[in-house]
Amino acid sequence: MYQVIGTGKSRAMRVLWMLEELGQPYEHVAVNPHSEGVRPFNPAGKVPVLVVDGTPITDSTAILTYLADKHGALTHPAGSLDRARQDSLTQFVLDEFDAALWLAARHSFVLPEEMRLAAIKNTLRWEFERSQRTLVHRIAEGGFLMGDRMTVPDIILAHCLTWALTARFPITEHRLTDYLQMMRARPAYLRATAR
Incomplete structure (x- = not known):
């Protein structure tokens, strides 16, 4: 176990x-x-x-x-082109979404108060919105990032988008709003959040 x-x-x-x-x-x-x-x-x-x-x-x-x-x-098999695309999407979500949210959190409550830069959050929100516009062009048809099959980057993206709502980072792309609603309705997600 x-x-x-x-x-x-x-x-x-x-x-x-x-x-x-x-x-x-x-x-x-x-x-x-x-x-x-x-x-x-x-x-x-x-x-x-x-x-x-x-x-x-x-x-x-x-x-x-x-x-x-x-x-x-x-996931897709290691060494396949689908896996390379999956890993690319994973890195994009980490670099563009997770990193912006984590940096905002650090400057909100993680770092010592004298080290925080409140103004950085405006820049991070701007970057977060720009990253959304880029991502919607990379999403395949079929509901999930890779198409009709859920993969690792879907869990990371849905978690980041949920985190964004808490952090007051607007989700400006309707496709991502619909995507998040679909992901958060999954039975496995609901079981995990109930813990």
Whole structure:
């Protein structure tokens, strides 16, 4: 059985959702970053951590990729052109969406107050909106980023768009609003959020 360390209000939500999509049993240890429940598994104190047979795996994207490859689901085969496109979309979402939201969070409450730059959030919102316009041109027909098949970047994007709503980063593209509504209606998502 897998063990997921981190609260559902963090990137651990991505891992919980993935495991629900895969139908895999897991134990959820809902602890905050930098707490005593995290440090034995990740000295940096960051979550999520997935513990597999006593071995911790850190970083939500690494965890999602590991689970997808291990279970042969929500991914395309390594070495295929579809996998290259999938990995490209994953990196785009991380670079353009996740990074902007995380930098805004750092300047809102993570960094010491004297190190925060409130004005940076306006720039980040502008970049976030521009990235949405770029992404809608890369989405395939069929509902998911890659077409009619849900893959790893879908979980990351839907998590980022949900995070954006909380952070007051507007979702300006109607296609992404519809996409998020579809993703958040998935039974596996609803089970993960109920934890």
